[in-house]
Amino acid sequence: MNRLVLIGNGFDLAHGLKTRYSDFMLDLIKRTLYHAEFNYLVKGKQGQRHEHTVTHKDYLLFGIQIFDRASFFYVKQEVHKIDSFDALTAFFEQHGLTLSFPEVITSKTPSGKEFSYTSILKTMIDALMTRNLKWVDVEGAYYQSLLTILNQFDKHGNRVYDENSKAEIGILNTELDYLKIQLEMYLSAIMPKHIPDNLGVRGINFWSKIKGEFSTSEQGRLSLTEEQKFPEQVHILNFNYTPTFTYYGSHCACPDNLDVQVAINHIHGELNKLHNPLIFGYGDETDEHYSVMEKLNDNTLFQHIKSFGYFKTDNYHQLLRFLDSDQYQVYIIGHSCGLSDRVMLKHIFEHKKCKSIQIFYHQREDGSDDYIEKTQEISRHFEDKRAMREKMVPKPNCHPISGLNLAWDDIV
Incomplete structure (x- = not known):
């Protein structure tokens, strides 16, 4: 079994970056x-x-x-x-x-x-x-x-x-x-200009969460054996344009699950990289008005529709190959799961090989959090609500994003 990690803007915000x-x-x-x-x-x-x-x-x-x-x-x-x-x-x-x-x-x-x-x-x-x-x-x-x-x-x-x-x-x-x-x-x-090459314990703890074993509750629910308790592949799907995730270096710094294959996919492009330009726009082709746009026969209407930006690289095909390769769990870290990425998220969540969706929720200063709001956003990508309920990891078995200890205030 594999793990797909969705990285959104909340990930950068947790590092203290002003990316709102x-x-x-x-x-x-x-x-x-x-x-x-x-x-x-x-x-x-x-x-x-x-x-x-x-x-x-x-x-x-x-x-x-x-x-x-x-x-x-x-x-x-x-x-x-x-x-x-x-x-x-x-x-x-x-x-x-x-x-x-x-x-x-x-x-x-x-x-x-x-x-x-x-x-x-x-x-x-x-x-x-x-x-x-x-x-x-x-x-x-x-x-x-x-x-x-x-x-x-x-x-x-x-x-x-x-x-x-x-x-x-x-x-x-x-x-x-x-x-x-x-x-x-x-x-x-x-973006920080001077990040240490070795984040030490901080990097080890981070990678232990990203490539670590499936939770006890999910191992039991999915009937995973002792040999299956760690993901074989981890696919980092970075929706941000920033390289924040890459600052953690190689996962090999963490001794856990060293045989895992880790891939980082900058699905929406990378800053100042001509071979992977930024994709900025809307991505819901299932909207009822989309067919109207197609019938008007004016290509300028699609200039900022994300699907056409995906054709500029093979990032989307890398994702598809991963989804089809084996059963997988989804980690959601800082992604809003809104409708602007609907086609992609719908395919990820409804895929027959998606078995588990675990949210790392944002905990506010007043003690409240956005776990329920996240589940509501995710539900909009499901036609089969029963499948959604089966795949969602209940809140008691999820963790706040702060548990990943992402803040860099002491090192930047």
């Missing part, structure tokens, strides 16, 4: 503020409002408007202190700044026609002002924006997909392209 969507967007706006202030000093005129604009592929994405009373000193002394969107809002109000988004876009077709457009960047930033967002929410928001453009009808109830629609899809894809580029830059900058 809110962390990334806050940094993006703060960096834009630095550029805006510099441009104001160079181009701004006394007594006039100055606007610093951000463009990508000749599209205006957003801008920051500055009054002349904003000074170079506030950037140096105050911007770096902003640590939340509440603080950012207060900062904008204090200095008379405005974050603006285009409401009208000019088509890049020969007609040059103007059309109204609701920026997904604006939607996401507005949402961050009131609540925290997960990456699955961002990818879901992209898909919902796509559907909003598609689901426009005339007075007779006929679907309208015209020049305006195609132009809206173009700017939506451009916004996501921009976010992907900026995200890769951000994550590359925040």
Whole structure:
């Protein structure tokens, strides 16, 4: 029997890395503020409002408007202190700044026609002002924006997909392209630069959990023999773009189960690796609207659908070969199990060789945890709810992710 380990953003967060969507967007706006202030000093005129604009592929994405009373000193002394969107809002109000988004876009077709457009960047930033967002929410928001453009009808109830629609899809894809580029830059900058080659006891303890024997309860439930109590293969399916998992080095540092075969699969790409580019988008081809997209015969609709990104490498086929090779248990460490990866997760969970699903849940400071929320997310990938109940490891036999001792505060 084998083990499949799903690694999500909660894994990076447990290491103290600022990899939340809110962390990334806050940094993006703060960096834009630095550029805006510099441009104001160079181009701004006394007594006039100055606007610093951000463009990508000749599209205006957003801008920051500055009054002349904003000074170079506030950037140096105050911007770096902003640590939340509440603080950012207060900062904008204090200095008379405005974050603006285009409401009208000019088509890049020969007609040059103007059309109204609701920026997904604006939607996401507005949402961050009131609540925290997960990456699955961002990818879901992209898909919902796509559907909003598609689901426009005339007075007779006929679907309208015209020049305006195609132009809206173009700017939506451009916004996501921009976010992907900026995200890769951000994550590359925040990754630790000096991780010890040998993590000592910490690394040994970590690998003992990842490749260690199946729990006593699962050995009994699955009728595993003494020879079967350790996984023969461990497949690490890393949904993150970061290389955090690789910092633990070779599993051979841990003397347990030395014969195990361990493979690390960066299924969504790796930072700054041309041979394994980042995959950022949506991955639910079972949605009822997907067939509508196919019938419209416009390939730009699929630019950020994950399935087509998987074709760029053999990562997905590596996963399929592992799933078909033998019975397996699934470990879930920091993955939200949301719908943006639905097709892949559905295949993993419903596969006839999947025998066990064990959650490493997040335990909050107030003592509550997300175990039940995780099971609810997982249930959405099952058509056979009975099979789901049979495969899920009950909470008393699961552990919090903190039990893996992932924090690096003392070594980075």
